Structure formats: structure tokens, C-alpha cells
Amino acid sequence: MKIASWNVNSLNVRLPHLLQWLQDAGPDVVALQETKLEDSRFPDAALAELGYRSVFCGQKTYNGVALVSRIPFASECVTAIPDFDDPQKRVLAATVGEVRIVDLYVVNGEKVGSEKFSYKLRWLEAVREWLREELRQHPNLIVLGDFNIAPDDRDVHDPKRWREKILCSTPEREALRGLLDLGLHDSFRLFNDEPGHHSWWDYRLNAFERGWGLRIDLVLVSQALRARTVAAGIDTTPRTRERPSDHTPVWVEIAGG
DNA sequence: ATGGTTGTCGTACAA
Numbered sequence: 001m002k003i004a005s006w007n008v009n010s011l012n013v014r015l016p017h018l019l020q021w022l023q024d025a026g027p028d029v030v031a032l033q034e035t036k037l038e039d040s041r042f043p044d045a046a047l048a049e050l051g052y053r054s055v056f057c058g059q060k061t062y063n064g065v066a067l068v069s070r071i072p073f074a075s076e077c078v079t080a081i082p083d084f085d086d087p088q089k090r091v092l093a094a095t096v097g098e099v100r101i102v103d104l105y106v107v108n109g110e111k112v113g114s115e116k117f118s119y120k121l122r123w124l125e126a127v128r129e130w131l132r133e134e135l136r137q138h139p140n141l142i143v144l145g146d147f148n149i150a151p152d153d154r155d156v157h158d159p160k161r162w163r164e165k166i167l168c169s170t171p172e173r174e175a176l177r178g179l180l181d182l183g184l185h186d187s188f189r190l191f192n193d194e195p196g197h198h199s200w201w202d203y204r205l206n207a208f209e210r211g212w213g214l215r216i217d218l219v220l221v222s223q224a225l226r227a228r229t230v231a232a233g234i235d236t237t238p239r240t241r242e243r244p245s246d247h248t249p250v251w252v253e254i255a256g257g
Numbered sequence: 258a259t260g261g262t263t264g265t266c267g268t269a270c271a272a
Contacts, residue, residue: 246263
């Protein structure tokens with residue numbers, strides 16, 4: 001079972017990229033972020049033509065998440081963090097086969113110390129309490145998405161330049177650590193401990209061509225799934241195409257079910 | 258050089 005995450009930065013613009021990538025990479029499930037689409041405009045018919053079902057939770061202009069799967073969904077989806085009042089559409093959870101999947105579009109945070117930064121930390125704390133409960137009910141749990149946090153300096157092209165900056169600051173990394181401490185593992189680091197692997201590059205200054213990236217898109221696997229995780233990676237191909245998203249897909253391969 | 262680009266909307270704002 002191949003499960004991927006991709007911040008498409010407008011599914012309206014990126015639908016051709018997604019359809020192409022589904023055919024090229026053949027994932028069983030893709031978690032999308034920044035669809036920027038109201039639910040009435042979600043392109044579920046185009047995806048169904050390739051054999052994928054969709055569940056989605058979107059809004060106009062900003063945010064928006066979706067799960068696209070060629071395996072049937074086994075449950076109703078959850079579209080909000082329990083007991084956390086938030087008009088922004090950033091979370092979506094559903095069960096596919098025997099695997100519980102939680103798609104997250106983590107708050108960007110703008111700038112360390114800003115109003116949006118404190119929202120980011122409060123949001124992550126609420127997600128932590130939610131995931132604690134999800135793990136209790138679903139030992140086979142995958143939490144994936146755009147985390148807007150580079151876990152450590154190996155995930156940053158130039159750690160000095162990014163030191164204590166947004167996406168790399170200590171409070172953000174501690175918040176991510178709080179999620180991992182529930183019993184989740186960064187799947188990419190089960191197979192690769194080298195620096196220089198990134199999933200996002202700023203549109204400006206030819207950052208992609210210069211390798212100025214960060215690894216902020218993650219696939220976390222629970223303890224039970226860790227033993228069944230046989231591969232993980234980042235597919236930079238979509239970032240090389242015409243008019244790309246600033247993020248590229250990340251994926252994990254789970255053995256069995 | 259505190260620089261630049263993209264998406265949405267039709268102007269600033271978010272990333």
C-alpha cells in the first residue's frame with residue numbers, strides 16, 4: 001500500500017499535475033493540502049475516471065484538504081479537530097482498509113513571535129490531544145501532510161540562514177516532537193539519515209534549481225505500522241514540470257493490508 | 258539588496 005502526501009497549492013491549477021502523477025506513481029492513497037476549493041468545485045469526477053474516490057474539506061481561496069484513494073473508505077471522515085474552534089479547513093481523517101489516515105495542513109505561522117505563530121503552536125497542541133485519542137482507537141495510524149516544520153537541521157539546505165526562523169524554530173520543533181512522542185515515527189528517517197533531501201522550495205530566486213529547500217512534508221507512522229514500512233521517499237519530478245506546486249509529493253510504502 | 262514568486266481575486270494577503 002503506497003500512501004503519499006502533496007501540497008498542491010491550488011488543485012484548480014494543479015489538477016493536470018495530480019492526474020499525471022497518479023498515473024506515473026500509482027499511489028493507493030494521496031493526501032492533498034491547499035486545495036483552495038469549495039467542496040462544490042472539487043474535481044471528484046476527473047479523479048474517479050482514474051479509479052480514485054475522494055473525500056474533501058475545503059474553502060474558498062485558502063487551505064483545504066482532501067484524501068484521494070483507489071481503496072474504498074471504510075468510515076465517515078472527520079473534518080475538524082475535536083473541541084478546537086477553527087474556521088480554517090486544515091484536517092481530514094478517514095480509514096482506508098485497516099489503516100487510519102490523518103491528513104494535516106499545519107499552520108504556516110508567518111514569523112516567529114507573530115499572532116499566526118501563536119495560533120500555530122495552539123493548533124499543534126490541539127492536534128496532539130486529538131492524535132493521542134486517534135492512536136488509542138487506531139493502532140495502525142498514519143499522520144501525513146504539510147507540517148510547515150523542518151524536523152532538524154538535516155532537513156534544511158542552509159541551517160545557519162534558517163536558524164530560529166519560521167519553519168525551523170525551537171518551539172515549532174518541540175511541538176513536532178510532542179507529536180512524535182505519542183508514538184509516531186518520521187518514515188523518511190527510517191531509511192535515510194543524510195541531509196539534502198527536501199520537499200518544498202520557495203518560488204523565488206530559483207530556489208529549486210539552487211537546491212535551497214526544506215523537508216517540511218512528512219509521513220509519520222505509528223509503532224504498529226513502523227514494522228510494516230518497507231520504503232519511504234520524496235518524488236521531486238513534479239517540481240520540475242511546467243507551473244509546479246512549490247511542494248513535491250512524499251510517500252511511504254506499507255507491506256500487507 | 259531584509260531582495261523575489263505564485264495563487265486568489267480583482268486588492269492585498271497568504272505562503
